[in-house]
Amino acid sequence: MIVTIEDDFDLKKIADSGQCFRFNECADGYSVLAQDKYLFIKQVDDKKYDFSCSKEDYENFWKEYFDLKTDYRKIRGLIDADEDGYLYAASEYGKGIRILRQDPWEMLISFIISQRKNIPAIKASIEKICALCGKEIGNDAKGKAVYSFPTPEELVVVPLEKLTACSLGYRDKYVHQAALDVASGVSNVREWSSLDDKELLEKLLEIYGVGVKVANCEILFGFHRLDAFPKDVWINKVLELKYPEGFLFDKYRPYNGVMQQYLFFYSREEKLQK
DNA sequence: AGGCAGGTTCTTA
């Protein structure tokens, strides 16, 4: 179906923004995998996109996934070009990025895997896991089989040796334990939406292999709490070089996480000096 | 060819 999207929707930037790992340029569009769903999107006009799904799927899932009810232009409007020129430049550069509403379980595993890995390596590991224990859910635009992200139940029964073969390295035991915790109900992430920010962070930090950075990625991308501000090597570099006097967290609340995305995307593309 | 990736855990004072 054809969808018209007015503002702040750039598929390439979203694909490269580092928040999603199963969102790729494919043929003349983008393939998007989320949980057990596959979508192919092609831009057909300035603001028109062809979504390879039914109206029902769009209304019930993908519209939510792309967070189309949030006004990102308004969020960008919080930035004052004179007061914070660097963030303004970053937001202009990253205009079109949205924070996707992704599944907490899928994000938890994805960001546990992400530690000390570059993005292509993260993607490769995740695809191997999906092919190993996900379900075949169709074919992509090139005819290749695509697989769902495994459920906790599907992942937990995979022996550690097989997980290791997914190039997880030392993270294999983290992934296995997280699957065990979630499948057993010890860490029922999907029920943690009702927790306040502090409680949620504490719960996440109890998971083996989850530290402050991964926990904040989970809060921002898995729970869509737009004020979470994950600090990775890139962001730390930006804060150190561009904000020696401090970043204006109070000013941008409750959207610091959106600002983080602009800074992250800009600093990576710009290849910030050290 | 050694160093380093979107960090976290473990060990040591």
Place this chain on the structure above:
DNA sequence: TAAGAACCTGCC
């Protein structure tokens, strides 16, 4: 409680 080392693997 806080630094420093160790950790898998792939890629430049």
